[in-house]
Amino acid sequence: xxxxxxxxxxxxxxxxxxxxxxxxxxxxxxxxxxxxxxxxxxxxxxxxxxxxxxxxxxxxxxxxxxxxxxxxxxxxxxxxxxxxxxxxxxxxxxxxxxxxxxxxxxxxxxxxxxxxxxxxxxxxxxxxxxxxxxxxxxxxxxxxxxxxxxxxxxxxxxxxxxxxxxxxxxxxxxxxxxxxxxxxxxxxxxxxxxxxxxxxxxxxxxxxxxxxxxxxxxxxxxxxxxxxxxxxxxxxxxxxxxxxxxxxxxxxxxxxxxxxxxxxxxxxxxxxxxxxxxxxxxxxx
Numbered sequence: 001x002x003x004x005x006x007x008x009x010x011x012x013x014x015x016x017x018x019x020x021x022x023x024x025x026x027x028x029x030x031x032x033x034x035x036x037x038x039x040x041x042x043x044x045x046x047x048x049x050x051x052x053x054x055x056x057x058x059x060x061x062x063x064x065x066x067x068x069x070x071x072x073x074x075x076x077x078x079x080x081x082x083x084x085x086x087x088x089x090x091x092x093x094x095x096x097x098x099x100x101x102x103x104x105x106x107x108x109x110x111x112x113x114x115x116x117x118x119x120x121x122x123x124x125x126x127x128x129x130x131x132x133x134x135x136x137x138x139x140x141x142x143x144x145x146x147x148x149x150x151x152x153x154x155x156x157x158x159x160x161x162x163x164x165x166x167x168x169x170x171x172x173x174x175x176x177x178x179x180x181x182x183x184x185x186x187x188x189x190x191x192x193x194x195x196x197x198x199x200x201x202x203x204x205x206x207x208x209x210x211x212x213x214x215x216x217x218x219x220x221x222x223x224x225x226x227x228x229x230x231x232x233x234x235x236x237x238x239x240x241x242x243x244x245x246x247x248x249x250x251x252x253x254x255x256x257x258x259x260x261x262x263x264x265x266x267x268x269x270x271x272x273x274x275x276x277x278x279x280x281x282x283x284x285x
Contacts, residue, residue, distance in 0.1 A: 004146040011150065014079035022076045030072035034065065040279040044068070047282050048273060051200050066274035070228070074277065078122045081154050084130060093127060097238040101133060101181075104220035104241055110176030112221045114210050114242075116187040116265050119275045122155065124226030124236055125183050129159030134180040136161045138168045138209070140190060165190055168209070176217040183224075184210050186258075187265055188278070195255050200266060202283045211257040215246055221257075223264045227272055239264055 014022050034041060044064050052060065089095065104111040113128070113135070115121045128135045137155060141164045142148040152162045163171045163182075172182045189205040197206045214221045220241040227235055242261045246253045269276045 003144050004150070007147055007150050010075065011079045014076045015082070019076075019080075022080075023073050026072035026076045027069050030068045033072075034068045040068075043280050043282075044278070047276075047278055050202055050283060051270060051273060063274050067277065070275055071277045071279075073228075074120050074122075077120050078154060081123065081126045082157050084123075084126055084158060086130065089127070089131070092233050093123075094233065094235045095127075095238075096235060097240070098131075098236075100222055100238045100240055101128075104222055105179060105181075107218075107220065108179050109217055110179050110219040111181045112176070112210050112214050112219050113181050113183040114186050114221050114223045114261055114265075115183065115225060116185055116268065117277045118187070118265075118268055118272060119225050119227040120234065121183075121185060121226060123234065124224060125155065125160045126158040127226070127236055128181065128183075132159075134175075134178075135159070135183055136163050136172070136175045136180060137183040138163045138165055138172065140165045172209070172213055173217065176213060176219045182213060182219075184213075186210050186261065187269075188282075195258065196284065197255070197258055197262060199262060199283070200270075204283045206258055206262060208254050208258065210261065211254045214242075214244075214257065215250070215253055221261055223261060223268075225268050225272075227268075228275060 013025060017025065041064065044067050045060060048055075048060050048063050048067075101111065115124065125135060125137050137160050139151070139155070139162050142151060155162055160183075163175075175182050184207070186207060189207040191207070192205060194205045194207045196203045199206065210221055213219060221244075222241050223239040225237050227237060229235060242257070242264075244253075244257050244260055
């Protein structure tokens, strides 16, 4: 219940303060959290060093601090989603290559929207919903039912339908068979049963869902990232669909397809490391 009131208070501040004031408050809280959460600080440090072994310690520390601050701002932006309107499209939010969505859906087999815990994936889904795309988001269920309702209401207010992680397979397949969009993050395997893949040259577990659904239905995998620009605006970057020809060997095809699209995720994380929110040990021994 305590977490519920914390999130409700954060939601209230995000909706009633100016953007500048809300960001300033979030950054202050992030800096306090930074001082007292050694485990998270250590995890982010290790992750950044794995990506950038050549960078000096001072640069790693700078990026680490920005990760914490940007994540706090991400929460502000998430709680402000109800304020999102068509007036933001083309102004505060720029769109790149939305025609790839239309091309994929024109095939009639649905679309697997592949993203990562990078930038503001929740805002990206809200923009797609606002534009009228039929979109489902697979989301981790919070332990507190009331907290879960807060997060899902934020998504649903712009037309994003939610599928609970762990019960996703049937609903995802149904959505794709109706030529709709299923949004998944491909950089963290919450089940810890995914295949081991080299990510930035080191082994980690990545979810097989995006590849499995694509191979099962023929839906195109389209990488999409909502990134924050230096001037405070956002850009929804849509990459061309992943081209892949299955061999018929399910296990081999799944692994090969994951290896094909994980390159795109690596590229974006390398370009925007301060916007990658991975507060856990990412690589396996």
